[in-house]
Amino acid sequence: MKRPTIADVARHAGVSKGAVSYALNGQPGVSEATRQRILAIATEIGFSRSSAARALSAATAGAVGLALCRPARILGIEPFFMALISGVEAELSARSYALTLQVVADPDAEIAVYRRWWGERRVDGVLICDLRTDDRRIPALEQLQLPAVVIGGPGGTGALGSLWSDDAAALTETVEYLVALGHRRIARVAGLPDLRHTEIRTDAFAAVCRRLGLVDAVTVWSDYSGEEGGRATRRLLSSAQRPTAVIYDNDVMAIAGLSVAQEMGLTVPGDLSIVAWDDSPLCRLVHPPLTALGRDIPAYGAHAARQLLAVIGGEPVSRVQDETPHLTPRGSTAPPPRGR
Amino acid sequence: MKRPTIADVARHAGVSKGAVSYALNGQPGVSEATRQRILAIATEIGFSRSSAARALSAATAGAVGLALCRPARILGIEPFFMALISGVEAELSARSYALTLQVVADPDAEIAVYRRWWGERRVDGVLICDLRTDDRRIPALEQLQLPAVVIGGPGGTGALGSLWSDDAAALTETVEYLVALGHRRIARVAGLPDLRHTEIRTDAFAAVCRRLGLVDAVTVWSDYSGEEGGRATRRLLSSAQRPTAVIYDNDVMAIAGLSVAQEMGLTVPGDLSIVAWDDSPLCRLVHPPLTALGRDIPAYGAHAARQLLAVIGGEPVSRVQDETPHLTPRGSTAPPPRGR
DNA sequence: GACGCCTACTGAACCGGATAAGCTGAGCCA
């Protein structure tokens, strides 16, 4: 099937290629009557602009890149990314931008992908996930001058735009809630320690525990997987001074933790309270349903996409704080058992 | 930062643009010595080909499209798609193809996306998920002559290439396994009824139950979400002749079902056996861990991607059966309670 | 040594748009 080009439209309309281009782009240079006629003909013969030709002459790819740097095993199970992608995608497709996705093995491979995308002019900008402490990707992107928005922060994002949620406030609220219920021994199963948001949460946790005089507060690190989350929980619950409440850095580990607790004969929330970060439908699937820190992840992604398109459009980079995750109490939290 | 073009490489090497193009593409037309010199210079000055220019003149986009037609809510929670994408992606990036992703609301929007991609020459081919009965996308793609591989089948894929797993055999094996344990009243919570693979599984379920003389076999339909899966389970377990085993069409519904059963005071697997389709890490998270029908989903995606690249490369379309899902018995299945 | 043939290249056209620069005729004014 032959694809119509701008020349076909021009011939049908009896005008030049240039006139068609002006008409399609809403630029001055053609009368309103001619513009309408050209647009009608374009629609009629099913014309759409070749993204390649457009990219070549307009020096814009019409696409945004997203590189995900987590093993497939973890990517698959965490609802976070898919929710984020669907939000990003909704915003992009509304503005006729495409999303180019790549799964990479490590940060160096990710930087290599950015270099390639830049060299091939394949994308107009990129979204960065999983901000790390001293993230090598930041200077690399600054050097390439590839428009980018970091989903994460605040801080450590160099001159790039960024979008973050106030994880410190959310964690503080959670600890205060648990303390109000009567808990004094609260543990936290954290995600990968070199991620910036893990660090932020860890600092906030330490700060609020110090402020509230919780001396037994302990953080253990994990990798977001159910296996590791379960293992960490088993370790915590086997200790002499076992916690009466555990906060997990994602939903998958929280569910694994719930399962381990029940396996060990503890009732939730009677013996142990559980709070999950990222309130996905998974949290409502299990019994008891999990108290969770939720936020609108698709909206978060859409927001980031909007910000990136603004940077691509030449607006100054912005650093924006998004909605703070809010605590939804459900059946997995209650006062601690008496005498503990 | 200025990006080097093929002309820059040519100038440095003291040859023409054409010679550089031949050298880069491994085509005859330059001596081996010159080719090496050109490649060295290209690497040295950090040259990579503009995907736009390449797409324009070579009439190939260097990208493959994937449109996902499920609400964000369900997309996010099902590990299947992310696992599939990571497999597809691994295969594509090994061959320097990009993956263009789009989330759409319904099949008509999906067809519109294909038309747009085709018109814009944005992709060289597409992967089709969630094959339906009398799928309108098939004739639309045939008409566009856009290379495509359907992930699903067998049957109903028109002249397009396809890749499927033998769901009928897997379901039959599962029912036989449950019957061998002693179950006679087996129910199935199915996915969306207009999906082709749901139909295939439903037919296979009816056939094996007839063959084994299970008169109480019942199938109820759901939408893959935890809410609906839980609701369906509650209905099933409240009936007078309640089943002793339930097979779920995905892992999320199985977990919801497990939760509902426990809530209703039934023990799993003592009172009720549960089997999940798609063995994700989620199945091992819950207690008891779920007996599940598993397969290597990233490999499935990689396989489909390879098939699509072959079609794009001009090879004849192929219809291939992939690995059959295999049953992994875990703690959620056991003989039925006595007297039932 | 004239001829053909092959290798290794060059030059130019082309892909399909965007856009700067040039052209034309209508309208207005002095």
Place this chain on the structure above:
DNA sequence: TGGCTCAGCTTATCCGGTTCAGTAGGCGTC
């Protein structure tokens, strides 16, 4: 009536590759 402006177009060039039609030079051959 001549000159000016300006809307509304056309023409030509460019983006950065690929590819086809040459062509120069070396080599073998009768």
